[in-house]
Amino acid sequence: MTNDAIAIDNVSKTFGEHRAVDDLSLRVPEGSIYGFIGPNGSGKTTTLRMIMGIYYPDPGSGSIRVLGEALHGADNDAIGYLPEERGLYRKMKVRDLLRFYLELKGRREFKGPIDDWLARLDLTGWAHRKIQELSKGMAQKVQFISAVIHEPRLVILDEPFSGLDPVNADVIRDAIVDLRRKGTTVVFSTHDMSVAEKMCDYVFMIFKGRKVLDGTLDSIQRRYGHDTIRVRLDQNGAALNQLTGVERVTDFGRLQELRLADGADTQDVLTQLMQHGRVAHFEITQPSLHDIFVRIARPEPQETAGA
Amino acid sequence: MRKIIAVAVREYQAAVKTKAFLVMLVMMPVFMLGGIVFQMTMGKRVDTRDKRIAVVDCTGRLFDVLAQSAHERNTKHIFSGGTQIGPRFLLERVAPSCEDLDQVAFEMSQRVRNEAFYAFVIIPADVMTPRGTQGAPESEDDPVDDEFTGGPAAAGGVRYHSNTPTYGDVVRWLRPNVQAEIQRVRLTAAGIDPDVVETATAPVSVDNLGLVTRGQGGQIVQAQKADEIANFIAPFGLIMLMFLTVQVGAAPLISSVLEEKTQRIAEVLLGSVNPFSLMMGKLIGMVGVSLTLITIYLGGAYVAARRLGYGQYFPQHLVVWFAIETVLMVTLYGSIFIAIGSAVSDHREAQSMLMPAFIFLILPLMIWPTVVKEPLSPFSTFVSFIPPATPMLMTVRQAVPPGIPLWQPIVGAVLVLITTVGCVFLAGRIFRVGILMTGKGANLRQMLGWAFRG
Numbered sequence: 001m002t003n004d005a006i007a008i009d010n011v012s013k014t015f016g017e018h019r020a021v022d023d024l025s026l027r028v029p030e031g032s033i034y035g036f037i038g039p040n041g042s043g044k045t046t047t048l049r050m051i052m053g054i055y056y057p058d059p060g061s062g063s064i065r066v067l068g069e070a071l072h073g074a075d076n077d078a079i080g081y082l083p084e085e086r087g088l089y090r091k092m093k094v095r096d097l098l099r100f101y102l103e104l105k106g107r108r109e110f111k112g113p114i115d116d117w118l119a120r121l122d123l124t125g126w127a128h129r130k131i132q133e134l135s136k137g138m139a140q141k142v143q144f145i146s147a148v149i150h151e152p153r154l155v156i157l158d159e160p161f162s163g164l165d166p167v168n169a170d171v172i173r174d175a176i177v178d179l180r181r182k183g184t185t186v187v188f189s190t191h192d193m194s195v196a197e198k199m200c201d202y203v204f205m206i207f208k209g210r211k212v213l214d215g216t217l218d219s220i221q222r223r224y225g226h227d228t229i230r231v232r233l234d235q236n237g238a239a240l241n242q243l244t245g246v247e248r249v250t251d252f253g254r255l256q257e258l259r260l261a262d263g264a265d266t267q268d269v270l271t272q273l274m275q276h277g278r279v280a281h282f283e284i285t286q287p288s289l290h291d292i293f294v295r296i297a298r299p300e301p302q303e304t305a306g307a
Numbered sequence: 308m309r310k311i312i313a314v315a316v317r318e319y320q321a322a323v324k325t326k327a328f329l330v331m332l333v334m335m336p337v338f339m340l341g342g343i344v345f346q347m348t349m350g351k352r353v354d355t356r357d358k359r360i361a362v363v364d365c366t367g368r369l370f371d372v373l374a375q376s377a378h379e380r381n382t383k384h385i386f387s388g389g390t391q392i393g394p395r396f397l398l399e400r401v402a403p404s405c406e407d408l409d410q411v412a413f414e415m416s417q418r419v420r421n422e423a424f425y426a427f428v429i430i431p432a433d434v435m436t437p438r439g440t441q442g443a444p445e446s447e448d449d450p451v452d453d454e455f456t457g458g459p460a461a462a463g464g465v466r467y468h469s470n471t472p473t474y475g476d477v478v479r480w481l482r483p484n485v486q487a488e489i490q491r492v493r494l495t496a497a498g499i500d501p502d503v504v505e506t507a508t509a510p511v512s513v514d515n516l517g518l519v520t521r522g523q524g525g526q527i528v529q530a531q532k533a534d535e536i537a538n539f540i541a542p543f544g545l546i547m548l549m550f551l552t553v554q555v556g557a558a559p560l561i562s563s564v565l566e567e568k569t570q571r572i573a574e575v576l577l578g579s580v581n582p583f584s585l586m587m588g589k590l591i592g593m594v595g596v597s598l599t600l601i602t603i604y605l606g607g608a609y610v611a612a613r614r615l616g617y618g619q620y621f622p623q624h625l626v627v628w629f630a631i632e633t634v635l636m637v638t639l640y641g642s643i644f645i646a647i648g649s650a651v652s653d654h655r656e657a658q659s660m661l662m663p664a665f666i667f668l669i670l671p672l673m674i675w676p677t678v679v680k681e682p683l684s685p686f687s688t689f690v691s692f693i694p695p696a697t698p699m700l701m702t703v704r705q706a707v708p709p710g711i712p713l714w715q716p717i718v719g720a721v722l723v724l725i726t727t728v729g730c731v732f733l734a735g736r737i738f739r740v741g742i743l744m745t746g747k748g749a750n751l752r753q754m755l756g757w758a759f760r761g
Contacts (some may be wrong), residue, residue: 054743074577074725075584082698083574090570103313104579148573 003068005030005185006051006156013046013055019248020046022209023062028187028202032151033180035200036189037289039297043209044189045084048158051187052081065155077105080152082143084159085191090132092122094142097131098149104148117145121171136163144172148179155179157188161195174200193290203289203294212296221286227290229258229266231273232281243272250291255281257291310580314588319595322559331555332603355385357395360477361415361427365405369380369430372488373481374398375675391450396477399424405432414469419470426469426477434465435492456698541622542679542706546671546699548604548631553668556597557641560589561657564648564742573742582739590641590731601630622706628716632698635720639695639727640668646734646758649741651748660751671699678703682711692719694726733758 006028013021021043028034036044049055050064053074057064064071067078089097095270099110107113118124121141131139133170140163148155160176161169176186176199190196196203197217205213212238213220231240240256241249245264249256260269266284274277322328364370377396385393403411408429415427465485467478491501516530567573576585605626612621622629647660671690678687682704689712691700698717704711739750740757749757 049574052574052578054577073581074574075579075581077579079578081575081578083571085571087571089321089572089577091325091568092317100313100317101575101579103309104576106310 002220003030004065005032006187007065008047008051008062009064011050011057011064012061013043014058019209020290021050021057021206024206024209025062026204026211026214028185030185031180031183031200032185033176034185034187035196035203036187036206037193037196037213037293038189038202038206042297045158045207047188047206052079052156057187062161078153080147080150080155081145082157082160084162085172086139086141088131088139088146093128093130094118094134095127097142098146101146102150105152107150107287113149113151116222117149123144137165137168137283140164141168141172144175148175148184152184154185155187157186159190160188161190161192164281169195185197193288193293197289205293207296213292214219217289220289220292224287224292224295226284226286227260227262228259228285229269229285230257230281230283230285231258231279233273233276234278234280239257240273240276243269245269245272250294258290259287259291259295311584311588311591314576314580314585315591315595318563318589318592321563322556322592322596324684328555332600335551335555336604336607352394355391355394357397357514358425358477359397359399359423361399361418361424363401363405363411363415363427363429365404365408365432366430366435368435368492369459369485370398370400372482374400376484376642377480393476398482401427412466416468419468422652426467426471428481429466429468435489435496448541508650538620538707539679541620542675542703543662544608545622545625545629545702545706546675548601549629549699549702550672551604551634552597552600553637553640553717556593556600557637557644560593560641560644561648561661563589564738565651565654566656568742568744569652577743582742583735586642586645586731586735586738588644590638593641594634594637597633598630601633605629625702625705626743628705631720632702632716632723635723635727636698639730640664640724641730642727642734646737646741646754649738650744650754650757651741652744653748656748667695671696675700675703679707682707683709688715691715692722694723722729 004027006026008024008026011021011024012019024043024047026047036047038044046055049065050057052068053071053076062083066076079142083292084109092100095114095118098114102110102113114127117122118127121144123138123141123145126134126138131142134142139161146156148158155176157176160172164172173195178189180186200217203213203220204211240246240258243258245261245268246258248259250259258269260266270279273282314651356466362370362373381395381397385391385395401415403414407412408431412429415424415429418424419427444512465481469477494501494504519530520528522528567576580588609618609621609623612618643664644661647657647664651657651660674690676694678700680689681687687700687704690696691704692715700710700720701716705716737754737757
């Protein structure tokens with residue numbers, strides 16, 4: 001992986017007073033799956049739109065190179081794009097719409113790819129229905145097909161899993177993995193941390209316009225060390241935040257996640273836990289991406305108090 | 308280029324392959340003809356209840372004549388094909404004293420208010436004797452006009468009083484009858500035979516004719532009697548068709564651009580085509596829709612005109628010019644509509660932006676009667692060279708005899724073309740920015756800013 005599909009250097013984007021993206025640099029290696037995470041309004045979509053060439057970075061703020069070329073406008077047949085919301089003509093029939101998008105990407109062969117993709121995403125029976133007759137999930141699948149059907153080298157997907165039930169989410173996930181297998185670079189944004197954990201070679205987190213995480217999941221988790229304990233007690237563990245050496249408790253109901261304070265001893269915590277009740281499960285682990293996300297995006301109580 | 312065509316084809320199909328388009332295609336002529344028919348039938352919806360009219364005849368000589376004329380009207384003139392199309396006028400002689408006519412008028416007015424009569428007429432005794440100030444002929448004037456001019460009634464004239472001054476039929480009937488009889492009496496009194504006067508004053512026709520030509524065999528071909536209505540129909544039909552084409556062909560671009568903008572389709576499209584190509588594609592698609600429209604309507608009008616024997620009034624020689632002018636016009640307005648659609652965020656905002664554009668569209672419709680009357684006047688020539696108005700007004704001037712020199716439509720078309728290219732260019736710059744904008748729509752100043760600063 002010597003080539004970068006996307007190379008962003010020191011790019012900023014300002015809307016009026018609001019700095020949506022602040023001095024961002026990023027390398028997306030070709031052939032990888034890159035996950036963009038971050039709270040709503042943190043700059044994910046703006047970054048994706050800049051990569052698409054829909055938005056230009058602030059003048060003089062840096063450069064973006066996509067597939068080895070500086071961008072001139074958004075039209076690029078080597079890129080496929082799935083916008084965050086809709087993006088389909090509601091009155092067009094599924095087949096006509098896909099054909100139109102293929103034509104726009106300069107392709108001359110229609111029947112084969114359209115039939116293949118419709119069959120693959122279980123939409124064959126809907127080929128002659130209008131978009132407005134489809135459910136949200138089906139429309140989302142059509143939208144996905146329109147982003148990848150022309151076999152782009154780079155696919156940019158803004159929230160590809162939103163609105164999908166688990167079955168359809170799996171179908172899309174398989175399709176994305178399949179694209180990567182064929183050498184396509186995939187960049188997608190998501191709010192689903194477990195998806196990002198499982199699928200992405202690299203995870204990039206943006207918060208308030210700034211890059212806060214970037215790297216493989218391992219490298220990110222390593223930064224946070226083994227400071228997390230997952231535990232299940234036989235009875236309710238409501239009072240666990242009183243334990244010494246525990247900084248924060250996340251209660252998932254059946255399972256509690258304890259974040260240890262710096263230098264806390266796991267043995268010591270276990271001893272305290274045993275005094276609370278029978279320990280059914282005890283696991284020392286790296287923090288999940290979810291936990292890391294929340295640590296960054298949720299202000300600490302003392303910070304809130306200080307602010 | 309293939310992408311532009313793809314956009315154009317989609318745009319065309321999206322516009323034409325809808326039920327709304329087909330319905331509009333059929334309904335538009337139905338509405339226009341229906342409107343005329345409706346007006347004609349509504350015009351016949353008159354109140355045919357009898358109108359009782361009291362007559363105070365101080366001359367003692369006019370009532371019988373009027374009653375005779377009313378009887379004739381009641382039995383013949385108000386019937387059309389066996390149906391009654393107007394009310395009967397039932398005249399009744401009331402004979403109070405003619406001493407104090409104002410008092411009589413007041414008393415009679417009370418009776419009208421009590422609905423004993425519909426109206427009353429007072430014929431003063433001195434109406435028979437001619438006076439210098441009285442009797443100025445105004446028989447052809449619309450009687451409603453002077454009903455509304457107000458002021459006291461002229462002394463010595465016949466006075467018609469009613470509570471419904473907007474109903475002019477009685478006066479319209481009364482006036483010539485009174486005048487004819489009084490004139491007859493006066494002429495007889497002066498020793499002139501009224502029949503001689505009638506013969507001497509018989510109206511002479513003045514015909515409105517075109518120019519005389521020489522036929523193929525060299526013989527003189529008499530000019531056709533100019534059918535004024537038919538002469539007006541061609542220019543009127545053509546500019547209405549142009550107006551319709553802009554309405555039906557170009558105006559939907561606003562919705563189409565708005566859909567692409569609000570549904571975020573634009574983001575996907577712009578990942579494949581540049582904004583200018585996208586806009587050009589839409590414009591070409593719309594020109595296709597417009598050409599479809601005028602082909603259907605002009606074809607229909609031609610067949611209809613031939614069938615009905617008005618073939619000679621169908622402006623065959625203008626079809627090509629008309630198509631050129633229409634294409635330029637819809638492109639001009641289409642680019643403006645695209646710019647508006649891309650700059651606003653919903654239809655309501657679009658409506659307010661459309662006002663200024665529509666003023667330019669409607670102005671030619673307002674001045675065309677002047678232009679059609681004097682197509683060669685300096686004013687008509689001047690306004691037909693103002694680009695947004697050129698297509699409509701130049702067509703009007705071409706459609707009526709004697710026609711205009713060829714250089715004029717050519718120069719006009721070139722001017723419109725330049726304006727159109729400029730408009731498309733500026734609209735493209737607005738489109739580029741506006742189509743991706745979210746949230747509140749832009750105002751006119753921002754739009755002009757995008758257009759001119761780029």
